[in-house]
Amino acid sequence: MKKMQNQIQAIIEKTRKKYTFKPIKNNVTDVIVQTILSQHTSDKNSWKAFEKLKKRFKKYEQILKEKDSELEKTIRSAGLSKIKTKRIKKALAELKKINLKELEKEKPSKIQKELTKISGVGPKTAAITLIFGMGKQAIPVDTHVFRVSKRLGIATGKTPAKAQEELEEKIPEKYKAMLHVSLISIGRTVCKPKNPKCEECILKKHCNYYKKIFQVKKNIEQRF
Ligand code: SF4
Structure with a gap:
C-alpha cells in the first residue's frame, strides 16, 4: 500500500510539471447532454450534434415536448440517435x-452518487459533470485513463467503473482532474493500445508495464 502511494505521488509529481488543469464551472445540463451525445462516437461528431441541438432548441423544455423522431434527426451525427434521444429525454x-444549486453545495462523492441516479448517467458521466460543470475535483475513467492506469499499475479493477472507484480513493483530491487530463493525453499520444511508445513516456520510471518489459529484455540479454 505504501509502495503504491509512493508510486502515485511520483506520477503526480511528474505529470503536474507538464500538465496544468483546473475544474471548470459550466451549465450542468449542457455537460450531461454533451456527455450522453459523446458516448461511442468521436468528439467531432458529438460536438456537431450538440451544436445543432442547441441551435434548434433554445430551451431544454422544448426537447421534452418534441417528438422523438425530431430529436433523432437533430442529433443524428452523434450516432445511436434513437438510444441517445431516449437517454437525453429521460435525463x-x-x-x-x-435542485442543482443545492446539490452543488454537497461533497463530490455525494454529488456523484446523486447524479448516477439519473437515467443515462453512469459514474464516468457523473465525474465529468463534476469537473466540467460544477468546477469540482473528480477522476472520470474513460478508455484512455483505464488503459494507462492499468499499465502503470495504479488501478487493478476489471472495468472502468471499478478502476474509477479505486482511483477516487487513492488519488489526492486536488490532483484528480489534473491526472484525468494527463492520463488522457498520455493515452492518446504515447500509451496507445498497441505498441506503446514507452521510451518517450514521462512516466516510464514509475510504470509497472515498462518495468516488466525492461526486466524481460534484461533476462534475454543475460541469456545470450
Ligand atoms: S511507460 Fe509505456 S506502458 Fe507505461 S504509461 Fe508510459 S507508455 Fe504506457
Whole structure:
C-alpha cells in the first residue's frame, strides 16, 4: 500500500510539471447532454450534434415536448440517435426534479452518487459533470485513463467503473482532474493500445508495464 502511494505521488509529481488543469464551472445540463451525445462516437461528431441541438432548441423544455423522431434527426451525427434521444429525454425529465444549486453545495462523492441516479448517467458521466460543470475535483475513467492506469499499475479493477472507484480513493483530491487530463493525453499520444511508445513516456520510471518489459529484455540479454 505504501509502495503504491509512493508510486502515485511520483506520477503526480511528474505529470503536474507538464500538465496544468483546473475544474471548470459550466451549465450542468449542457455537460450531461454533451456527455450522453459523446458516448461511442468521436468528439467531432458529438460536438456537431450538440451544436445543432442547441441551435434548434433554445430551451431544454422544448426537447421534452418534441417528438422523438425530431430529436433523432437533430442529433443524428452523434450516432445511436434513437438510444441517445431516449437517454437525453429521460435525463432531462429527471434533472427537472433536482435542485442543482443545492446539490452543488454537497461533497463530490455525494454529488456523484446523486447524479448516477439519473437515467443515462453512469459514474464516468457523473465525474465529468463534476469537473466540467460544477468546477469540482473528480477522476472520470474513460478508455484512455483505464488503459494507462492499468499499465502503470495504479488501478487493478476489471472495468472502468471499478478502476474509477479505486482511483477516487487513492488519488489526492486536488490532483484528480489534473491526472484525468494527463492520463488522457498520455493515452492518446504515447500509451496507445498497441505498441506503446514507452521510451518517450514521462512516466516510464514509475510504470509497472515498462518495468516488466525492461526486466524481460534484461533476462534475454543475460541469456545470450
Ligand atoms: S511507460 Fe509505456 S506502458 Fe507505461 S504509461 Fe508510459 S507508455 Fe504506457
